[in-house]
Amino acid sequence: MSQINNPVIGFSEDDARRLHHPYDDALVVSLQIGDYNMHRVLVDNGSSADILYYPAFQQMRIDRERLTPTNAPLVGFGGTKVFPLGAITVAVTTGDYPQQITKEVTFLVVDCSSAYNVILGRPTLNSWKAITSTYHLMIKFLTEYGVGELRGNQIAAQECYIAMLEMEDQQQTMCIGKQRALAEPVEEPEEVRLDDRRPERTTKIGTLASWLVRQTITTFLRDNQDVFAWSHKDMPGIDPLVMVHKLNVSPSFPPIRQKKRVFAQERDKAIAEEVRKLLEAGFIREVYYPDWLANVIIVKKANGNWRMCVDFTDLNKACPKDSYPLPWIYLGGFNCKTPTPKLYGSFLRLQPDQDGQI
Template structure:
């Protein structure tokens, strides 16, 4: 028996070719926990580009077999009934109730340079999430998700890329609720709850969702005494951790249009960074001097003779 052997150069070239074609290994380690709040029981909530728009509050649920779009996103994407195709199988909610379906629509989900076509079932029901992406999206993207590490990892162009979850957003989704008066009759309570569910998209649950406020419609002015000289506080040095938290918060507020940058400073106040119970940072402004300059009026109503 004779054994043929490729030249060394051919073997080397073949190994390099196989390595180049092999998909990267997807996995999670303790390094992936960095930047997350541990321990936790948070869901994996991400921001994805769906139908050409950046969509927040998307739940990644590897236990679900279908992708779901809720009414908020349906309205936000300005979809119409004629855009939908029929979807006959019934859908049962977590409470065991049959959910009303509007139909089905195919949209593109983009993660970095990867684009996947996904069939969404449009549901006419309230949810704190805008959509749910499930196993079909994960499998098509060849991705793995981890709620513990708050990440989705997927192979792309020979590299491992990530979609990072937002724990703060996940906790807000779990905390979104209305308090309804206990003295309302059952009929009034049912009507009010139905009204709130249909119009839940008009409520801003945090400062980042309250963007685009028209100043001609509403604008708040401080009652600063005209005799007070504007004061500029001397700058305070922030630690790197505090400075990063402050910079991130300012960029979020600027993106939402809640604040804007000015270059004609009269008042200057330092930021104060405080850690919340959740482990996140709260960025405040030291308005001590400004509060002293705003006279307090104990009689807001005019004097009546």
């Protein structure tokens, strides 16, 4: 009888079977907060407060006058202090019916940059008597009808990771710019034309060298102007005779066509523009044998532009020994940043041929 009233909460390997290994993603979930389905909720056992970021607060259309003043600052990892705009109490529902709970949660509303909408800290996790597992990316908690569970979203976690990296890059650049003066050039560069028939093809050389040295450099550059990439079309890639990347697709794995997603008008325009640029550059081509079909994913950059990615979750499941076990494949792209060990720069569409070559 005691086991029925107090069931034991446990995790098994079956709970982690849906995940893509290896990974070290954060636990990012979706919750019903008030009358809204709130995505990008970070579950943080190290946070002593439940935080609602101001942009999400505004989208919930809650009157700012309902905020309760608070004087307690939040202290960050580096010792920085952030003063909340106030506190708001709303109902939060988690889990699937009937194994779900609804409780009032008091959030501190914070006005600062973040890729997350909400941070769920220890106060709420303790009130739910919730157990979290970062390995299983799951929360389990007790309800009147047994053990409820809430699974994390790996794709959302990785999107937030990229967005946070870009925010940190911008902040780092701003700090460096305030602390150091810009280096002044030691000489005025001279613009030289490499092809008289194409006046737009120019480059610059220094002027401190003697006239004879500059003439020698200019002649050398003109003789080797074929090494310059004047447009994306001048970067055809690596000859397949030199190197070919072949996907290690398991022959026993059936091809999967993901269901078509519907995007808002703004995202549709961003996708169309990115595809147009890739087609003009010759980086992609239209195919007529969609055995594998993966949806495009649009991620908002910190500068307001869009980054086009592709969800290769299903394809990676069929590649157990692929060099890129995450649900993305890196191809480079326009204005892409230096790849990081966590995620790999910009992610563009990869369409394998019938024999598995790209």
